[in-house]
Amino acid sequence: MIGINWELKFGAAVSDHNFVGVCKELNEQLVTLHEKIHDLKRNYEHRDKMSLPAQIDMDLSLALALNSLYWIQLRIEGVDLSDHPIKHELIRLQKAMKRWRQIQDSKKRPTMDIAAAKRFIASGLNESSVLQPANKKKKLD
Structure with a gap:
């Protein structure tokens, strides 16, 4: 990777397998992070477009x-x-x-169609409030 030596040397801690495993996992995550930052840097060069x-x-x-x-x-x-x-x-x-x-x-x-809403309200206000349903018979006095 770009000028970084990612090789780990554990010395006397090489016998502690848990420590070595955690360090190797951290190392892998750091390599991945480094690659992601490098990708971001490369993409940032094209930011103006x-x-x-x-x-x-x-x-x-x-x-x-x-x-x-x-x-x-x-x-x-x-x-x-x-x-x-x-x-x-x-x-x-x-x-x-x-x-x-x-x-x-x-x-x-979703957005509201203001013109349609105004037409809907206007038509509702113009109707008689005592309108009966079309299928109901009118009572004769």
Whole structure:
């Protein structure tokens, strides 16, 4: 992979099969993550050719991914994140993604034909309120 040596050397811990298994699984996940980020970088180079909704999707996804990785790094380093700016940024990004989803979903909702609704209401108001069903006989006084 692109300039990174992914080979693990366990030294004395090679006899701990549980530790080795967890490390190898983590290594595989990191390789996959590295490939995904590389794909995002390659796609980002063509961002200007994308539609605006696709650009927004990519920007939000990329921002959330990178900030989440930074959060993970800080957690691994033992930094107190209770009032760290990255926490507020992640919350802001989650709100932005939720708002973007609402905007996307609103485009999928059915819309009302205003002209047809006005005609329907007008015809309903013009009818007599004492109309009887067509199949009912009229009473003669």
